[in-house]
Amino acid sequence: MWHPIYLCFNLETTLTMTVDPVEPLTLVAKRHVIxxxxxxxxxxxxxxxxxxxxxLNGIEQANSLSLCSHKWLHSFLDCYCLWVQNLNALIKVLGTIPEYLRNK
Structure with missing residues (x-):
């Protein structure tokens, strides 16, 4: 049986400006450890x-939040922010040392 491990939703879409409901989605994701x-x-x-x-109700339950400051804040095009609730989880996933090179 398949089990989702990742949920990405939008606080807006550029074309239609629709907003996904944060609180209900984060509650379901928390229940299923997503x-x-x-x-x-x-x-x-x-x-x-x-x-x-x-x-923004329920936003504190999100694991990560991405922000692009060049849209409304008129900053440089390459100004992109990523907030993560657990930095160690992100470092572990993005680590470049393969398991076979790790030893005690």
Whole structure:
């Protein structure tokens, strides 16, 4: 039986500006032990406004959050931010030392 290990959802889509419901998705993912990545590249700058903050309900349950500052903040094109809740998990997954070279 297949089991998902990763869920990526958007706080916006550039074309339609739709927002995925953060809280219900993170609750389901937590129940099934699924890594949650939130893509907030475009509208995340608008979420500082009180009338849009409700879109962030449940965001603290996400494992990672990606932000692209060049959209609304008018920074350089290569300014991209990634926040992870557990840095050690990310380092372990992206490690370049193969298991067969590790020893005690």
């Amino acid at each position: 890594w949650v990545r939130v893509n907030a590249t475009y509208t995340r700058s608008a979420f500082i406004c009180p009338e849009f903050r409700h879109h």
